[in-house]
Amino acid sequence: MFPEFRDLISRLKTQDDHFARLFHRHNELDQQIRNMEAGILPADGLSIENLKKEKLQLKDSLYQILLKASQA
Incomplete structure (x- = not known):
């Protein structure tokens, strides 16, 4: 996920608790x-679909954090 931000992801996972929690939850999902x-x-199809939606929302949140951090 987001190979262009690999170094930033590593840094944020250790320095930003919120980012680390979101990243961990994304991987769990x-x-x-x-x-x-x-x-x-x-599982049924609806359960999987709901988890995929949650995962996508997390991915969007992570991306927004990465964009903001990369511009700082």
């Missing part, structure tokens, strides 16, 4: 969605 789609965890 990503793994949960993968497990559901693979049949490892039980």
